[in-house]
Amino acid sequence: MRAAEHERRCAIGDGKALSDALRRRVQAGEIVSPYPNLFASALYWASLNAEERSLHSIRALSKLHPKWVFAGLSAACVYGYEHSYMLHDGTVHIACTGGITKRDSKRLHRVYMSSIPRWRSGDILITSPARTLIDCAALPFDRALAVYDSALRYGHVSKTDVSTLMIQTNCDDQAVKKLLVHANSMRENGGESWAYAHIIELGYAEPLFQITFDNPNNYAMPYRVDFCWKLADGRIIVAEYDGVAKYADTSNPHRANLKAKIAYERRREQHLKEQGVTTVVHLFSETVDDKQLLDATLMNAGVPKIR
Known part of the structure; x- marks a missing residue:
């Protein structure tokens, strides 16, 4: 079992005696068997995604x-x-x-x-x-x-x-x-891909990806936004995929870090608006998962539908 964990794999029930012994421990709850004749410590397995x-x-x-x-x-x-x-x-x-x-x-x-x-x-x-x-x-x-x-x-x-x-x-x-x-x-992670898929399935116009804007605090590190719509009437709408609602947990012990992140986001949004961005909308995973909520969020932001 230790050798298998070191090799980042399941242990193998090599031979009837060993396999039977491992299965007895499965029944006792000490070990799990995710596939026939494969085994792992229950505690170790629980630590894996x-x-x-x-x-x-x-x-x-x-x-x-x-x-x-x-x-x-x-x-x-x-x-x-x-x-x-x-x-x-x-x-x-x-x-x-x-x-x-x-x-x-x-x-x-x-x-x-x-x-x-x-x-x-x-x-x-x-x-x-x-x-x-x-x-x-x-x-x-x-x-x-x-x-x-x-x-x-x-x-x-x-x-x-x-x-x-x-x-x-x-x-x-x-x-x-x-x-x-x-x-x-150009999409940087699976969350952005998932959000984009729902945006398209709802009939919204194709966004631009990873558009950059100046960062007045550090021009060597410009702001890069996830989704951007530049409309014919001059409006610029930005949508950011933020995953889980990371600022909502007031029980988080690292409140100083949270405050710093919130302050950074506010500065960033202000800088974007100073460069012509008219609307910034944050898409949390809960929003993307609920297509009705996502539809209402994008519609309220003024993102155009093409079908």
Whole structure:
């Protein structure tokens, strides 16, 4: 167990006696088994986030099955592409040229491919970046877009690579094409990708990304805004994705830091308005998650709808 934790993977029940002993500890609550014959300390497992748990299972399974080629969301994890932790449900995705077998775990999802484009990350076999993106198109659009954006941002693949492979692949062409139309390496994180997807799905005009404005306090470090609409009537609307409502927690012990952040945001907003920005709207994750609230927020800010 200690060796497995050091290697950032699950422990493997190697042999019946060891496997039986580990399963007894699972029943006692000391150990968890996220996949058949894979084990981890309950305390250690609780310290991991959803992506780390998936990677622990993948690393262990790659030792058990060195010829397995991980695909879809599993491959995206290995590549380090950004995505929502909500997508993880314990399922492991692998590429195969055959169908499901009777011995397959319920947590194993086989992705059929007539030809498997194999890449390698250390000791782990994975599908190529282009094939990984094609398979991730099966995810909801607002969740898949972060995967596409980060793959482009990392320089692992181009839109041409994906569209070329799409023509040769039995896949959801429309889903892939929609993602390629909207994918953009300029978005800096998965939260921005998610927010943008909802903005577009609500019918709002395409924003500009990462537009810079002067920072009078430090011209070497200009302000960069997440979304910007420059309208024909001269108005400039800025939307910032701020994730969780980080200023709302009055119980936070670091109140001085919070006050400094709030003061910085106020100065920043004032500087933006001095350069022609007419409206600044902050999009918290709670706002983006509630499409009615997001719609009302953008509409009140004056962002134009095109459909």
